[in-house]
Amino acid sequence: MEPDIPKDHKAGYAAIIGKPNAGKSTLMNAMLGTKLSIITNKPQTTRNRVVGIFSDENAQVIFLDTPGLIDPRYGLQESMMRAVNRARNDADVIIHLIDGSRLPDVDLEMKYMSEVDIPSILVINKTDLVDRDRIEACKKMYTSRKEYVEVLETSALQGVGLTEVMEAIKKRIPLSPPYYPKDQLSEHPERFFIAEMIREQLFLQFRQEIPYSCAINIVDYSEEEEIDHIQAEIVVDRKSQKGMLIGKGGQALKKLGTAARQEIEAFLDKQVNLQLFVKVREKWRDKPGFLRSYGYE
Numbered sequence: 001m002e003p004d005i006p007k008d009h010k011a012g013y014a015a016i017i018g019k020p021n022a023g024k025s026t027l028m029n030a031m032l033g034t035k036l037s038i039i040t041n042k043p044q045t046t047r048n049r050v051v052g053i054f055s056d057e058n059a060q061v062i063f064l065d066t067p068g069l070i071d072p073r074y075g076l077q078e079s080m081m082r083a084v085n086r087a088r089n090d091a092d093v094i095i096h097l098i099d100g101s102r103l104p105d106v107d108l109e110m111k112y113m114s115e116v117d118i119p120s121i122l123v124i125n126k127t128d129l130v131d132r133d134r135i136e137a138c139k140k141m142y143t144s145r146k147e148y149v150e151v152l153e154t155s156a157l158q159g160v161g162l163t164e165v166m167e168a169i170k171k172r173i174p175l176s177p178p179y180y181p182k183d184q185l186s187e188h189p190e191r192f193f194i195a196e197m198i199r200e201q202l203f204l205q206f207r208q209e210i211p212y213s214c215a216i217n218i219v220d221y222s223e224e225e226e227i228d229h230i231q232a233e234i235v236v237d238r239k240s241q242k243g244m245l246i247g248k249g250g251q252a253l254k255k256l257g258t259a260a261r262q263e264i265e266a267f268l269d270k271q272v273n274l275q276l277f278v279k280v281r282e283k284w285r286d287k288p289g290f291l292r293s294y295g296y297e
């Protein structure tokens with residue numbers, strides 16, 4: 001053990017699980033104080049288990065952001081649910097995150113959560129949008145269906161209630177030296193985050209099925225001292241989507257590329273030359289080989 005690690009140091013995994021759009025990625029980013037996981041106002045934004053590492057002097061909490069719980073209807077969604085299961089299997093503690101502002105349809109998530117025997121903390125999020133009665137009713141409904149070790153409230157967006165969540169997690173992770181160096185924030189390669197930033201722009205700039213039909217594949221990445229050159233494919237699963245993505249005179253793709261490049265430059269703190277190509281891979285979302293090669297196990 002490194003000499004500066006205190007004897008009572010704790011370390012463990014906290015999986016954030018809940019329905020699509022509950023604010024899981026927002027919460028993880030808020031806990032880390034960094035934008036790591038992409039966030040949009042559309043459900044099913046997150047597709048992988050995204051690791052975010054929080055460290056202070058006495059503890060290391062490895063957050064696992066996950067895709068929203070759904071009933072999978074195609075291969076990609078099945079892969080997304082496997083990502084949730086992997087996070088659940090690794091977790092020392094689970095944050096079951098609820099969108100307190102939504103009309104409750106709890107069956108799917110309670111079916112999932114009732115089979116989980118890992119200590120679970122119920123967190124009602126988006127408290128900035130609802131009144132006290134609603135929050136209390138929400139708590140009552142969930143706690144009547146499962147035993148939680150703690151019940152908390154947050155507004156992940158406004159940064160309210162985060163200290164309490166952190167304390168509740170720290171109470172339930174084991175004594176252990178850190179798993180990662182204390183200055184490490186994640187374990188995914190840079191390419192993963194770059195692809196995610198492009199995907200985030202797809203969600204922000206396109207409507208309906210387009211964002212759900214796309215994957216991002218970084219095909220080339222070369223570094224110069226002053227600038228990074230990145231080539232990425234936007235993979236669509238139907239021919240007709242290609243034209244929509246490119247737009248009239250290439251305008252839509254250009255707008256997407258500019259916005260994504262700016263995000264990537266801020267992330268890398270470096271100038272970037274981003275080239276985007278659109279590629280059709282019929283029904284990639286149901287083909288195991290494609291899914292794997294685009295990072296969906």
Ligand SMILES: Nc1nc2c(ncn2[C@@H]2O[C@H](COP(=O)(O)OP(=O)(O)OP(=O)(O)O)[C@@H](O)[C@H]2O)c(=O)[nH]1
Pocket residue numbers: 019020021022023024025026027038039040041042043044045046047066067068069125126127128129154155156157158
């Ligand atoms: N008002 C309010 N909005 C929030 C809060 N937390 C998250 N949001 C918003 O809710 C939307 C979804 O947030 P995400 O963090 O992407 O939700 P998610 O649970 O990760 O969603 P998926 O990845 O699709 O499962 C975004 O528009 C967020 O800005 C909150 O505390 N209050």
Ligand SMILES: [Mg+2]
Pocket residue numbers: 024025026037038039045046065066067
């Ligand atoms: Mg998310």
